[in-house]
Amino acid sequence: MTAKIAIQGIKGSFHHQVVKEYFSESVDIDECLSFEELVDSLLAGKSDQAVMAIENSIAGPIIPNYALIDKNNLHIIGEHYLSIHQNLMALKGQKIEDIKEVHSHPMALLQCMDFLKQYPNIKLVEDKDTAETARRIQEKQLTGIAAIGSKVASEMYNLEIIAPEIQTIKNNMTRFVIIKKQNSFLPENEINRASIKFELDHKRGSLAAVLNVMSDCKLNLTKIQSLPKIETPWKYSFFVDVTFENYEDYSKAKSLLNIMAEYFKVLGEYKNTKPLSQS
Amino acid sequence: MTAKIAIQGIKGSFHHQVVKEYFSESVDIDECLSFEELVDSLLAGKSDQAVMAIENSIAGPIIPNYALIDKNNLHIIGEHYLSIHQNLMALKGQKIEDIKEVHSHPMALLQCMDFLKQYPNIKLVEDKDTAETARRIQEKQLTGIAAIGSKVASEMYNLEIIAPEIQTIKNNMTRFVIIKKQNSFLPENEINRASIKFELDHKRGSLAAVLNVMSDCKLNLTKIQSLPKIETPWKYSFFVDVTFENYEDYSKAKSLLNIMAEYFKVLGEYKNTKPLSQS
Known part of the structure; x- marks a missing residue:
């Protein structure tokens, strides 16, 4: 049976990228729009394992996630480090001058603040998920709005990268943990x-x-x-x-x-x- | 000359409440819509002091704020503890059954999660500021949308409290620090x-x-x-x-x-x- 892995966000998100790098076999993905939902997916048996961001080399620990693991007696069974590359993306043909708003996750906005400060006329709007915004821009054919996210997200949702590698700190890593409801014991x-x-x-x-x-x-x-x-x-x-x-x-x-x-x-x-x- | 104090959020926010409790004299308020903006206000001399949330007894330290103080060489010159009471509020006449969405700051949503989980049909929407949402509901006469915030915010923006004291943990305190560009030396x-x-x-x-x-x-x-x-x-x-x-x-x-x-x-x-x- 194919293992089911819960991720925070949708396909094309950094969590999804971790799944691709961490698991050698092919797996099914359960897309969760919050970390609470991700934990619920594990507890309800909708997924076997979950991937959860726990610490970023810039923003530090993601504190509420420690509390979620602790409170629900989940087990950390592995970890994975991902180098984060952020890109500004929009519908094909859009230029930076056309962009009125950037929608993204607060963490992504924070990581790209030096770049974004060069464009004081662009309004920053906090959103739940980086890849979700990319999907919405394509689905609703939103002009004037850009998303921030991975190259994979731009390919998956057919957006054009207007500005590549816009994160302030080039050496930006995020640590993810793999969590389970029951412990699996390593030798x-x-x-x-x-x-x-x-x-x-x-x-x-x-x-x-x-x-x-x-x-x-x-x-x-x-x-x-x-x-x-x-x-x-x-x-x-x-x-x-x-x-x-x-x-x-x-x-x-x-x-x-x-x-x-x-x-x-x-x-x-x-x-x-x-x-x-x-x- | 009246001292100018920068706060995160607008009048009616918890930051504003801290100003009222901490400063005995009357002061002018500089409303900042992000902590970055609040620091910029201090650095540019637009304000003399700033009030900044730094730690919550439930969610823990607000990590990026430590980095902001450190990076900009600001000085902590005092602290204040505020007991947080959250209320669900909407336009007069609206009932809980009428509410389709609750807009609030992620921290406030987190603090009220047990209450909100009783209403799975209500969509949770993250917003920048608790009081800002209250103001917008009144200004735009938004029905079907509720805000979460203090009693002061409900009075200031003339909203009705539909459900009082909806925070999960009744004993919920937030620690604020008072920061300045130049140090002031206490005996x-x-x-x-x-x-x-x-x-x-x-x-x-x-x-x-x-x-x-x-x-x-x-x-x-x-x-x-x-x-x-x-x-x-x-x-x-x-x-x-x-x-x-x-x-x-x-x-x-x-x-x-x-x-x-x-x-x-x-x-x-x-x-x-x-x-x-x-x-």
Whole structure:
């Protein structure tokens, strides 16, 4: 049976591109117009796995997505890094002078702000999805409106690229995670990365103590972020990503954190696929 | 001369409410439709100070705003906590059955998701500003469309509250900071909170070492977050908030961090105003 993969956005989106690069076999796509819908698709069994953007090298972590994974007890089973290339596109024959409005996702608008600031007469309109806008421009034959998105989206919806590579930072990567309802267990020797969550009491130095243990156990911390605890304003949880060489070291750290932290949870244990040139 | 304060959004927004509560004297308001515009207002001297949402007890830190403060070398000179109450509002006479669409800021939609899920036929449309939508509904006499916002916004734009207090978490606070282009120096004995930024090399345990020093100097860490360094994917800066009792302790920590960190910067030193009941 062909696996069904939920993505945020429609075909031609960056999430779709991740599916093409990550999965070697052919899969069916469930297009979801929000991250909430994507999680619902997994929970309802409409899809087997989902691809979710989790962190961007410019805008930072996509915080509500950590909360979604945590709250719904989903499991991170893999990750994929995608280099983001943004292009301005419109109906064939349209020129930059014809464009009155650019519709796109807030993140895409933010990534292209330096380019867009050169055209103060163009109105920026926030939209839900980059590829969706491209599709709508073609479907409704909208003139005067441009979309921002990938080359794949321009080909898929038959739009012309008016300006290529318009993102401010050329070296722009987004990290995606592959999530599932049930955990799939990798052999321990293939695991070298984990995403964990813990809560600490408010005693001074408690976070330092935990980080000392992690350092003693040879874990490299690649990300840390305190997040408020829902229903308890200004009490914090910590979301931490680590890499390690030996699962045994990590396993020892887990046992210690279980004792030290008020609450401890593994969001996922998986294989680090960060491109070496970026490390 | 009356001070000019930049806010994100228009009069009737939560930012406007903060101005009313924070400033004892009467001030002029500069309405900005994005946080970028708000920063531009400060930099261009169109306003003397600005009010900026920085953290919400549900959705967490508003990450791009940290980057905006940092990148433009602005100074945090104060903070204010606001309890957020969301209401569904529409033209007088409209009932919940008449509503086809709710337009609001993504954050407000997120905060009211449990309520909105009871009405699956109502389409959710993301908008730039809560109060702006309220104003537009009144101006254009839009039926079938509701806004989400404060009681103040409903009064200001003469809309009727169809459903009060629709936010999922009743205890929902947002932290705002007051920012300036030039620093204003408080007497040291009035300062008990600071926002700092530092960068560390990638050696294992380097963050633990810094947190140990902060703990030794009696600083309480109230927030920590790693953020990617622009142009250097997957190298991280750390944004940290601390509170302390004696400025001398904090001063000592600053000297040590200056030596230990590859880069160290103070974003602001100010007075902690967190309501005691929330601490």
